[in-house]
Amino acid sequence: VNNSITVVVLAQAVLYGTPLLYAALGELLAERSGVLNLGVEGMMLVGAVMGFWTIQRFHAPTVLALVGALGIAALAGAAMSLIHAFLVITLRASQIVSGLALTIFAGAAGLASYLGNDLDLADQPARHSFRNLDVFGLEDAPIAGPIVFGQSALVYASWACVGLVVLYLARTRPGLNLRAVGEAPEAADAMGIDVTAYRYAHVLAGGAFAGVGGACFTLSITPQWDAGITGGAGWIAIALVIFAFWRPELVLVGAYFFGALTALAPNLQARQITNAPHEIFDSLPYLMTVVVLVIVSNGWAKRRLGAPAALGLPYVREER
């Protein structure tokens, strides 16, 4: 059973969905505070290159090296998002243009590629990478084994993150404050919540998540460095937040849906199930993003579960 194409694709869906999940969770936190960050792709790539650099240069036991690499990747992503935060929160620049600028600055033709060249990281295999675990010895169990119990630590950590974000938004004081900041910053300000601090904190958290999401590529999926390794995952992550109506639990579902689309192409090819050109399957995740976006933009869904009301708007106390 476990070699059937369905199980293999679903198991890989989790693998390919994990970077999307991390990045989309981060973007969700930033957007819930009212800041749209279109720089996810750039932040992911810088996280990917810095995580890979850490793993290659610092000699430590595998577990320590991997945790360290994730930490550096998160820091790198957060550092990138700080530029965006400063421009749009403090200097009140356009969030859309600033986010695009961040992707151009940090992305595949910018800082990430520069760092990869300058640190000489291309064309070498990773010294350590995340391996699939065998949780409770159930890796070989039928169907659920490879999908649920045979994934890497990155996957299990991402599930924990989803749970934490759900609890944070629904059950904690700062989480509720965050929602107030994103929905009605004037009201939040009047309540004594520091809107600027909340926005900075959550944009930075979003950057850190994006950095970890990027590191999923260089430490787990294809453990090496290549300038365009994320292949648009950052953009899909931004779209995911919209599909998920800004809810972390739905981000999980959406991420694995797109993971499955990514996993479909190589498996169909390898088993020679179809002779259709592989470009059709390669472009499936992108085209499906458009299709799903059209569906959720229409009708009742948008009216009932919309974006944070203050998304994209700078908050200036003097001008409210």
Next chain:
Amino acid sequence: MRIERRLEQPRWLSLAVPLGSLAVASGVMAAVLGATGHDPGHTYRRLVDAAFVAHGALGGTFTFATPLLFTGLAAAAAFRMNLFNIGAEGQFYLGAIGGIGAALWLGGGSSKPELMAVTIAAGAAAGAAWALVPGILRAFGRTNEIITSLMLNYGAAKLLEYLIYTSHSFWRDTVSPSAQTFPLGKTLPAVAQWPLYGRDPTVPFGLLLGIAVAAVLWLLYAKTRFGFEVEVIGDSPRAARYAGMRTRRKILAVMGLSGGVAGIGGAAQMGNFDYALDPRGLQSASYGYTGIVVAALARYNPFAVCLIAVLLGGLQNAGYTLRGADFPSGLVGVMQGIILFCALGGELLIRYRVRIQRLSRGGPPPLPAAEAQP
């Protein structure tokens, strides 16, 4: 320190701030270069030399500036209406496919002006059609055009690869010996290739065409009712609706216009420089994304786009000429990003004034005098 909105924006500021931003950006870039072990002064001298001064450098810069001029105009045309078409990359590919396809199809039987006109028209049509997909979705489904237009870039890239690498399409060269070892696109016959004027600097026909398009766009936006309505819709969609402006039609028109201009860029790239479809080359150049930088730096003004396109074209030309161990790839992107960040930060100084005042102890802060008088 207080930051307050300017009631009116002095004209000199809209020139001084970009120049100041450029100066700050070169300072930041020098720090980055220094921090990564490069000598900033030396790097800058080599950059300027390779972009504008050296023998033949300016011609090369014009070659890089031409596609950027079109993609920059495409972005500017849409961004003016707060319509964020970031799909110029894909629309550029489609323009290239359409333009070269039409020219190849007509073949050598026609005259040069005919062939050029057909290339331009087919490129514009293909680019506009590709842009109308997110345009229609935005106009009738209120779907976020940023993400849909971007996703179509990946679709266009895959289409390009399909046409040349995996299929025996009309665009692919199946005859010449070099195409047997590596898949190549069919080359345009000499009669269909666009002219290059003069020598050192060589001025490509595409650049002149781009300047003409810029002039047309300026006329359209500054002098017609259409331009006025686009501006109003961009500034205040609600006011536009109350005034009875047809927002949907404008969205479609502006997306089509933007995509058409990007498509002409793709056609010019084929007709004037590449003469054959090369998926790798087009993708690694990423003219569409750089066009967004051009448009933002030009503050969406068509004539400023011409100037900025030549400046950034110079940067790309220098990056291409100097590429190697001491001038790593990615450096040009980093520079563009820093310049853009500084320009975005500088916007604050155009829209707001920063006023420094002492807070008196115990009493309320003194009211700013200038604000009271309109």
